[in-house]
Amino acid sequence: MTAAERDAGTGNEALNGAEVLLRVLDEEGVEVIFGYPGGAVLPIYDALFKQDRIRHILVRHEQAAVHAAEAYARSTGKVGVVLVTSGPGATNAVTGLVDALMDSIPLVCLAGQVPTKLIGNDAFQEADTTGITRPATKHNYLVREPGTLAQIVREAFEVARSGRPGPVLVDLPKDITVGKAPLTKPALSRLQRLRHQGGPDAEAIAQTLEAMKTAKRPLFYTGGGIINSGPEASDLLRRLARKTGFPVTSTLMGLGAFPSPDPQFLGMLGMHGSVEANMATHGCDLLIALGSRFDDRVTGRVDAFSPNSFKVHADIDPSQIDKIVPVDVRIEGDVRDTLEALLEGWGETPAPDLSTWWNQIASWRSVDGFGFTQDMAPSAVIRPQHAVRRLYELAKETGRDTFVSTEVGQHQMWAAQHFQFDKPNRWLTSGGLGTMGYGLPAAVGAQVAHPDALVIDIAGEASTLMNIQELGTIAQYRLPVKIFILNNHYMGMVRQWQELLHGSRYSQSYSEALPDFVKLAEAFHATGMRATHVGELDDVIRRMLAHDGPVVADICVAEGENCYPMIPSGAAHNQMLLGPDQDSEAAGLTEEGKMLV
Amino acid sequence: MTETIQNSVISVLIEDESGALARVVGLFSGRGYNIESLTVALVDAEQKLSRITVLTSGTPMVIQQIKAQLKRLIPVHDVCDLTEEGPYVGRELALVKVVSSGERRTEALRIADSFRARPVDTTATSFVFELTGSPEKIDAFIELMRSLGLAEVSRTGIAAIGRGPSVFHLNKEPV
Numbered sequence: 001m002t003a004a005e006r007d008a009g010t011g012n013e014a015l016n017g018a019e020v021l022l023r024v025l026d027e028e029g030v031e032v033i034f035g036y037p038g039g040a041v042l043p044i045y046d047a048l049f050k051q052d053r054i055r056h057i058l059v060r061h062e063q064a065a066v067h068a069a070e071a072y073a074r075s076t077g078k079v080g081v082v083l084v085t086s087g088p089g090a091t092n093a094v095t096g097l098v099d100a101l102m103d104s105i106p107l108v109c110l111a112g113q114v115p116t117k118l119i120g121n122d123a124f125q126e127a128d129t130t131g132i133t134r135p136a137t138k139h140n141y142l143v144r145e146p147g148t149l150a151q152i153v154r155e156a157f158e159v160a161r162s163g164r165p166g167p168v169l170v171d172l173p174k175d176i177t178v179g180k181a182p183l184t185k186p187a188l189s190r191l192q193r194l195r196h197q198g199g200p201d202a203e204a205i206a207q208t209l210e211a212m213k214t215a216k217r218p219l220f221y222t223g224g225g226i227i228n229s230g231p232e233a234s235d236l237l238r239r240l241a242r243k244t245g246f247p248v249t250s251t252l253m254g255l256g257a258f259p260s261p262d263p264q265f266l267g268m269l270g271m272h273g274s275v276e277a278n279m280a281t282h283g284c285d286l287l288i289a290l291g292s293r294f295d296d297r298v299t300g301r302v303d304a305f306s307p308n309s310f311k312v313h314a315d316i317d318p319s320q321i322d323k324i325v326p327v328d329v330r331i332e333g334d335v336r337d338t339l340e341a342l343l344e345g346w347g348e349t350p351a352p353d354l355s356t357w358w359n360q361i362a363s364w365r366s367v368d369g370f371g372f373t374q375d376m377a378p379s380a381v382i383r384p385q386h387a388v389r390r391l392y393e394l395a396k397e398t399g400r401d402t403f404v405s406t407e408v409g410q411h412q413m414w415a416a417q418h419f420q421f422d423k424p425n426r427w428l429t430s431g432g433l434g435t436m437g438y439g440l441p442a443a444v445g446a447q448v449a450h451p452d453a454l455v456i457d458i459a460g461e462a463s464t465l466m467n468i469q470e471l472g473t474i475a476q477y478r479l480p481v482k483i484f485i486l487n488n489h490y491m492g493m494v495r496q497w498q499e500l501l502h503g504s505r506y507s508q509s510y511s512e513a514l515p516d517f518v519k520l521a522e523a524f525h526a527t528g529m530r531a532t533h534v535g536e537l538d539d540v541i542r543r544m545l546a547h548d549g550p551v552v553a554d555i556c557v558a559e560g561e562n563c564y565p566m567i568p569s570g571a572a573h574n575q576m577l578l579g580p581d582q583d584s585e586a587a588g589l590t591e592e593g594k595m596l597v
Numbered sequence: 598m599t600e601t602i603q604n605s606v607i608s609v610l611i612e613d614e615s616g617a618l619a620r621v622v623g624l625f626s627g628r629g630y631n632i633e634s635l636t637v638a639l640v641d642a643e644q645k646l647s648r649i650t651v652l653t654s655g656t657p658m659v660i661q662q663i664k665a666q667l668k669r670l671i672p673v674h675d676v677c678d679l680t681e682e683g684p685y686v687g688r689e690l691a692l693v694k695v696v697s698s699g700e701r702r703t704e705a706l707r708i709a710d711s712f713r714a715r716p717v718d719t720t721a722t723s724f725v726f727e728l729t730g731s732p733e734k735i736d737a738f739i740e741l742m743r744s745l746g747l748a749e750v751s752r753t754g755i756a757a758i759g760r761g762p763s764v765f766h767l768n769k770e771p772v
């Protein structure tokens with residue numbers, strides 16, 4: 001810090017570090033913090049107590065604070081903020097930080113630390129938080145001097161939201177928050193060099209447009225980058241798809257950027273993607289990746305991925321381009337700018353005749369890989385896909401703005417397949433890290449951000465137990481969250497893999513000794529409901545949606561249901577398993593694939 | 598698909614702040630990249646910039662990834678692949694202790710002289726030789742000392758810089 005910067009501060013107000021911290025948060029537009037107190041952050045909690053501009057949501061576990069902040073961030077486009085104490089507070093937050101890192105969610109996590117003089121002495125509740133979180137964050141800081149506090153916190157927000165967003169941790173020793181600190185004004189950012197200069201490369205855009213105009217079988221493959229880029233990017237994608245008539249597929253993280261009921265939308269691609277999306281990815285002659293990263297859940301066998309296509313990859317993070325699949329054209333930059341440049345370049349060019357391609361897609365579509373048969377006799381067992389479809393249809397009837405979070409596993413894939421989204425930022429799921437226990441705290445974060453919206457956690461009984469303590473948070477803040485549990489008494493995805501790859505030896509995947517979810521709800525001051533047969537399903541969903549408080553709905557579904565289509569690990573997109581009757585070896589299920597996750 | 602493994606010398610200009618080196622080393626170990634050698638020292642006290650020279654190896658796609666991943670680190674100002682960008686000078690310093698007497702001692706001194714290795718510590722029964730040069734030259738010297746009483750080796754790893762007037766980092770903009 002230069003002398004000029006120091007003088008620019010208003011140190012004469014004699015604020016302590018905790019007060020300076022809150023002032024900076026306020027200036028950064030922070031309205032809500034998700035956190036849990038403890039010894040090292042007492043000064044910050046004291047400062048919170050004395051102000052009323054920033055609201056604090058008390059969670060029941062630090063991991064949940066991070067997931068709630070993630071959902072808050074993803075559903076609003078703002079930076080989510082977390083406050084945890086030193087030692088176990090910080091280590092409990094690590095899973096959430098990695099989750100945010102993998103899914104590019106902007107977060108600032110403020111962690112307490114023992115006083116600077118005690119660092120390194122194995123003090124009570126001391127952990128090397130910056131060391132532990134170095135690979136778990138986009139960047140992290142340890143504040144050692146009071147004079148740098150304000151600037152570091154401002155910079156943390158800038159790092160979190162700039163470029164490819166991600167989590168940033170600021171470690172705050174107690175002497176820094178207790179002692180006086182200057183409220184320095186924002187200095188000329190030392191991060192200017194990080195900001196992306198100018199728009200996408202004109203030559204790359206020209207090459208892409210050229211390929212678009214001559215392609216016979218083009219495909220847009222869109223990802224979470226479109227969501228991160230803001231609603232404007234989703235709007236531009238829709239316009240570009242209209243103008244060109246190209247089909248669109250999306251990753252799990254990108255759902256909602258393009259309306260899923262739209263005929264131009266082929267559904268999600270990848271391991272549990274639609275037949276038409278995967279076959280189109282395999283068969284296209286032009287693949288335009290927009291804000292997606294060729295994750296292994298998307299590509300399947302990499303050397304057989306989209307083998308005959310000219311590939312364009314647009315991403316804000318240059319390290320993602322040519323990481324897994326080598327491409328022909330690389331476009332670095334914000335996908336919004338890329339879409340804008342493509343739209344402008346396309347101009348009034350009429351949409352090319354792609355009828356042969358669309359006919360081919362229609363024949364793949366007719367396979368109906370997501371299809372299932374629900375016996376509608378009232379006493380019939382509920383199939384989980386049917387439960388999700390009815391939930392979607394009945395939620396849609398309410399006309400309410402709806403946010404859906406999920407846990408991780410089969411129910412997550414069924415939600416992605418059968419729940420439809422027509423707006424971005426409504427779909428909250430743990431994609432990259434695959435964190436069981438994400439959905440319930442995520443629903444908390446979304447409901448806090450959107451108090452009047454309908455917020456549903458589509459859950460599995462095993463995942464939701466991983467953060468079930470958040471029912472306490474839901475009760476405390478009277479959050480009318482709906483927890484819709486597809487209860488099949490199994491860690492369903494584990495069971496499915498054991499069936500397909502390990503000779504149906506269901507090792508440790510049965511959910512023994514489950515709680516009575518109705519009573520559990522009641523114990524946490526929520527309403528419990530249960531549907532055991534298909535005849536009860538609609539009524540339970542309707543009552544759940546109509547209830548103005550939190551609901552836990554225990555939906556007892558078929559235990560042995562598998563999630564299809566499925567591209568087994570190590571197989572190619574044209575080797576999908578479509579259902580239980582198919583020969584698994586013909587579908588590329590190999591010993592080699594068994595070693596992959 | 599067989600891909601050739603290549604060696605690369607990569608220079609990194611990084612802000613001299615706490616944990617900066619750990620970020621670089623952690624990136625290599627976390628992503629399974631190879632470090633053959635690594636040197637680091639402050640090179641610009643005014644701007645607090647350190648220069649790291651990493652000798653690494655991998656397929657061309659992996660080398661590209663290493664550079665792209667290094668550039669993502671917030672304190673990293675610039676990354677330069679000296680192997681790719683043209684001719685460079687790479688030098689390493691070694692301190693080599695040789696304990697021997699008689700014929701072997703004389704022979705060690707003679708060979709050291711031909712390598713321009715200087716004795717920087719001498720006792721009746723030992724030498725410590727200081728030697729700079731390419732890693733290959735140092736390897737060759739150590740190999741020759743093996744039968745002449747080689748006792749201990751300390752090497753710095755390679756420090757490298759591009760040849761000619763072009764400069765890796767001009768650093769004109771405010772940081």
